[in-house]
Amino acid sequence: MPGELYLGLMSGTSADGIDAAVVEFDDGADGRLQARLVAAHTRPWDPAVRARLVWLGQGGALDSLDELGELDAQVGEAFAAAALAVLAQAGLPPAAIRAIGSHGQTVRHRPYAAHPFTLQIGDAGRIVERTGITTVADFRRRDLAAGGHGAPLLPALHHALLHAAEEPRAVLNLGGIANLTLLPAHGPVRGFDTGPANALMDLWCHEHTGRPYDEAGAWGATGQVDPALLERLLEDPWFAQPPPKSSGREHFQRRWLAARLQPGLRPADVQATLRALTVRTVAEALRREQPDTRRLLVCGGGVHNPVLLQALAEALPELAVQSTAAFGLDPDHVEAMGFAWLARQTLRGAPGNLASVTGAAGPRVLGAVYPA
Known part of the structure; x- marks a missing residue:
């Protein structure tokens, strides 16, 4: 008997596009979760909308609540369009989908504030209206209310699909921010952000070349790592904080980098140094938190940067560094698949977080349901 179809929508820290994934989930005969990517689509952002999202994500402010409300509506419409596009690509009617799980677009993440909060926009009501599909959204705030960071939320899915009893593994998502999921052969799952991945490299590349990202890491490969700059970057106390921890573009952004730069640095050398960061x-987080790791499975946009992957392999020669594709998970759509799975958890009344990862008081059912 076929499993149920869910649709996940995700736009991450880099805000480089909306990923939409149709996923078939089933509980296998052995009780282990089965997930099959049926179709995937990435919808580019309207440049003007993306510019405002990036500005907000870096700690910028809009002129009024009216502007925020309109942006929330625009993001919701864009997410709905991405959902409809992947359905058309798959040749599926909306009625075939049990529910949509929408991450929304994070515009502020403040887990260390006096009153911690996280804010994702993208009006889920509009997604329901445009698609006719029950939508689950706003997954992070319940975990924060329970004392957690609201992030990362995908380690539970990583464990379900990639855990191995014969070897300790880790999953590395190289999005705008890098985060690790630690999958010991036996014992609790842990996960946390390690620092910037693509966000700073993309920003610096766009500023100096006009391109949105450093394709295949080619430009950065022409530079040399500046040891003094690298040490200044690493002096940020955030890196020394123990898990649970999370961050975002509002911390690791242009002003953060500018404060640590010195005159005379070649732009390509700065890019190489950001890669080294x-x-x-x-590497340091992995060795500190799970030193017996034998395999590092990589997903996210950074998987397409061979210079970065080679540098990781050289920094961690004792373990195998592979794309999640080697284990049947498309590295570009793991996160969108994750939010499809979170919608499934919510409708089943099952927890979506892991307290050992986020630091919450316990497991919680996440998200708000917008019925069709």
Whole structure:
């Protein structure tokens, strides 16, 4: 008997597009979760909308609540369009989908504030109206209310699909921010952000080349790592904080980088140093928190940067560094698949978080349901 179809929608820290994934979930005969990617689509942002999202994500402010309300509506419409596009690509009617799980677009994440909060926009009511599909959204705030960080939320899915009893593994998502899921052969799952991945490299590349990202890491490969700059970047106390921890573009953004730059640095050398920052912080976190790791499975946009992956492999010679594709998970759509799975959890009344990851007081059913 076929499993149920869910649709996940995700736009991450880099805000480089809306990923939509149709996923078939089933509980296998052995009770282990089965997930099959049926169709996937990435919808680019309207440039003007993306510019405002990036500005907000870096700690910028809009002129009024009216502007925020309109942006929330625009993001909701864009998410709905992405959902309809992937359905058309798959040749599926909306009635075939049990529910949509929409991450929304994070515009502020403040887990360390006096009153911690996280804010994702993208009006879920509009997604329901445009698609006719029950939508689950706003997944992070319940975990924060329970004392957690609201992030990362996908380690439970990583465990369900990628855990192995014969070896300790880790999953590395190289999005705008890098985060690790630690999958010991036996014991509790843990996960946390390690620092910037693509966000700073994309920003610096766009500023100096006009391109939105450093394709295949080619430009950065022409530069040399500046050891003094790398050490200044690493002096940020955030890197020394123990898990649980999370961050975002509002911390690791242009002003943060500018405060640590010195005159005379070649732009390509800064790019190479930002790559080295990602590698160093991931490698040190992995060795510190799970030193017996034998396999690192990589997903997210950074998987397409062979220079970055080679640097990770050189920094961690004792383990295998592979794309999640080697285990049947498309690295570009793991996160969208994750939010499809979170919608499934919500409708089943099952927890979506792991307290060992986020630091919440316990497991919680996440998200708000917008019925069709």
